[in-house]
Amino acid sequence: MVYYQKMTPTGYQKIEEEIARLKKDRPRRIKILQEARSLGDLSENTEYTEAKRDLGHLQSRLRYLEKQLKYAEVIEKNDDGKVDLGKTVTLRFDDDEETEKYQIVGRMEADIAEGKISFDSPLGQAINKKEAGAVVNVAAPAGEYQVTILAVE
Incomplete structure (x- = not known):
């Protein structure tokens, strides 16, 4: 079973932009690694170790983001008056x-x-x-509370 990550079109676009930025930065990081490697003994070469770690982090982040896009389910908002992904x-x-x-956004976009x-x-x-006017009980880890939905845009 494949689990699709729901997100807004804006969230999808932000991930695409971050991937493009990271791919653009990758050649610079590879060059830093090559320059650090040329400094000599790799066992005591801090610059090499840091450059290798940084490039590894970049590659890992790229794989993670590309997987997010691969399994993304972009949800377009509709005008049915009910709370849903993409609405305010x-x-x-x-x-x-x-x-x-x-x-209301996907898990990756929440802030x-x-x-x-x-x-x-x-x-x-x-x-x-739910629609505007609804009174809703929320069961949160810190305890229950109640909210009233005043507007859905």
Whole structure:
């Protein structure tokens, strides 16, 4: 069974851009490794060890990102009025009356500081497929809380 990673078109594009940036940087890192190798004894050559490690990290990151794209399921948002991947929701946290706005994104794109929550987070799962006006209980690791969906865009 193949597991597809759901993401927004923007998330897919960001991964493509990072892959392009890393591929562009790879020749420079290879040159640094070659120059470090020419410095002599490899057993005590810190520059060589660091350059080899850095190139290995770059190659590993490239493989990881390429696999993310290979198994990506890009979800286009629709206008059905329900919370779903790619949409922006305005929520009121009923315990403190605080209002927050979040974009619902794939797991790889989630960044709470940027107002992006994953569709499969406890909050994302609780509000998924609900409409504006719904009051939802969220079962989170720190305890349950309640939110009201004020708007779905």
